[in-house]
Amino acid sequence: MRRAALRLCALGKGQLTPGRGLTQGPQNPKKQGIFHIHEACSPIHVNHVRDKLREIVGASTNWRDHVNAMEERKLLHSFLAKSQDGLPPRRMKDSYIEVLLPLGSEPELREKYLTVQNTVRFGRILEDLDSLGVLICYMHNKSHSAKMSPLSIVTALVDKIDMCKKNLSPEQDIKFSGHVSWVGKTSMEVKMQMFQLHGDEFCPVLDATFVMVARDSENKGPAFVNPLIPENPEEEELFRQGELNKGRRIAFSSTSLLKMAPSAEERTTIHEMFLSTLDPKTISFRSRVLPPNAVWMENSKLKSLEICHPQERNIFNRIFGGFLMRKAYELAWATACSFGGSRPFVVAVDDIMFQKPVEVGSLLFLSSQVCFTQSNYIQVRVHSEVASLQDKTHTTTNVFHFTFMSEKEVPLVFPKTYGESMLYLDGQRHFNSMSVPVTLSKDYFLEPKESNIC
Numbered sequence: 095m096r097r098a099a100l101r102l103c104a105l106g107k108g109q110l111t112p113g114r115g116l117t118q119g120p121q122n123p124k125k126q127g128i129f130h131i132h133e134a135c136s137p138i139h140v141n142h143v144r145d146k147l148r149e150i151v152g153a154s155t156n157w158r159d160h161v162n163a164m165e166e167r168k169l170l171h172s173f174l175a176k177s178q179d180g181l182p183p184r185r186m187k188d189s190y191i192e193v194l195l196p197l198g199s200e201p202e203l204r205e206k207y208l209t210v211q212n213t214v215r216f217g218r219i220l221e222d223l224d225s226l227g228v229l230i231c232y233m234h235n236k237s238h239s240a241k242m243s244p245l246s247i248v249t250a251l252v253d254k255i256d257m258c259k260k261n262l263s264p265e266q267d268i269k270f271s272g273h274v275s276w277v278g279k280t281s282m283e284v285k286m287q288m289f290q291l292h293g294d295e296f297c298p299v300l301d302a303t304f305v306m307v308a309r310d311s312e313n314k315g316p317a318f319v320n321p322l323i324p325e326n327p328e329e330e331e332l333f334r335q336g337e338l339n340k341g342r343r344i345a346f347s348s349t350s351l352l353k354m355a356p357s358a359e360e361r362t363t364i365h366e367m368f369l370s371t372l373d374p375k376t377i378s379f380r381s382r383v384l385p386p387n388a389v390w391m392e393n394s395k396l397k398s399l400e401i402c403h404p405q406e407r408n409i410f411n412r413i414f415g416g417f418l419m420r421k422a423y424e425l426a427w428a429t430a431c432s433f434g435g436s437r438p439f440v441v442a443v444d445d446i447m448f449q450k451p452v453e454v455g456s457l458l459f460l461s462s463q464v465c466f467t468q469s470n471y472i473q474v475r476v477h478s479e480v481a482s483l484q485d486k487t488h489t490t491t492n493v494f495h496f497t498f499m500s501e502k503e504v505p506l507v508f509p510k511t512y513g514e515s516m517l518y519l520d521g522q523r524h525f526n527s528m529s530v531p532v533t534l535s536k537d538y539f540l541e542p543k544e545s546n547i548c
Contacts, residue, residue, distance in 0.1 A: 276336020
């Protein structure tokens with residue numbers, strides 16, 4: 095099985111495959127251009143990232159002011175471009191940002207990020223990545239003609255996140271970096287990386303690819319974004335990879351099991367699993383028994399309910415996408431832990447589609463299920479939906495896919511129904527879809543330039 099994260103982990107200290115384009119060396123976490131993420135991501139603390147985002151869109155920190163703030167944004171419609179041709183092109187360097195999470199140098203931050211096993215909460219990292227991705231896109235589309243940005247940039251998709259370490263130390267500084275790597279008419283792909291201090295070097299621990307979309311100032315319709323101009327062969331390759339990623343996502347969607355029948359190989363897989371569960375004593379299609387070391391898929395579920403309070407809102411007064419990812423991840427982790435009987439470690443996250451925004455005040459239902467296992471790997475799918483208080487209907491807002499690695503080999507999971515069989519095949523597809531991302535060198539962006547942040 096191709097596992098990008100595992101290949102990365104197998105490499106020596108401070109080294110990466112040449113194809114990834116990332117080089118490591120001594121780095122100074124206090125260098126100019128790095129700012130602290132801890133000042134932002136919690137409603138309790140003053141966050142530079144979130145403060146910067148509020149400043150860009152003119153959002154207030156007070157919930158009672160949100161209606162007036164949104165009314166003021168209506169006046170920004172005149173600053174929206176009528177076509178992409180009217181917007182100046184940008185370079186990948188223009189959106190490059192570094193963010194420091196000083197867990198080691200500022201121990202008081204650890205409480206928010208700490209697990210009971212004395213590791214870093216991955217759900218908090220997802221929140222930080224989501225905020226950073228939005229800020230990167232605003233840097234790409236920075237305009238001097240308006241005090242506030244006329245764009246509403248939101249997360250459309252988490253394409254993939256690959257981890258290369260089981261645990262992150264809560265006693266060592268963490269650094270994030272990222273930039274826009276591909277641009278369409280109204281969408282942008284963002285590449286982000288995460289490093290942790292080891293000795294005097296920041297070593298890579300995570301690669302992430304997000305897709306963001308630009309909306310108008312009221313977040314009601316699409317808006318054009320600045321084009322991206324690659325400046326050399328390395329950037330051209332990264333841009334080409336973005337085009338390939340777009341094509342891959344379209345192809346994956348077009349062959350969805352919600353649209354097309356399984357392949358012949360997949361049908362054979364399901365039929366063989368079905369035959370292996372028939373009771374040899376009865377010779378009946380209805381009599382089913384589990385093979386050794388197996389669990390029915392229907393017995394691998396966990397559910398939770400969240401009341402979406404204003405505290406968890408984003409700068410557009412919808413529920414923060416990072417909060418949704420954190421809650422989904424924590425439920426998925428609990429599901430994998432309960433299923434495998436030992437502590438699981440996240441290996442990869444992929445194909446998180448933000449289908450509909452979640453309004454403040456919503457009742458958010460999360461349903462997690464193990465849908466595929468192999469050796470000591472557990473593929474977990476989390477489905478989120480909101481309930482309408484008026485007509486009692488439920489609407490899907492997100493679907494999350496997480497790959498975990500357990501400390502020991504886990505049972506096989508077997509579907510009983512046709513619907514569960516499709517979930518099994520979908521989980522298998524996601525498990526098999528990992529690939530090595532293309533990234534630019536860390537040092538590539540370190541040439542002297544005016545700060546994008548301050």
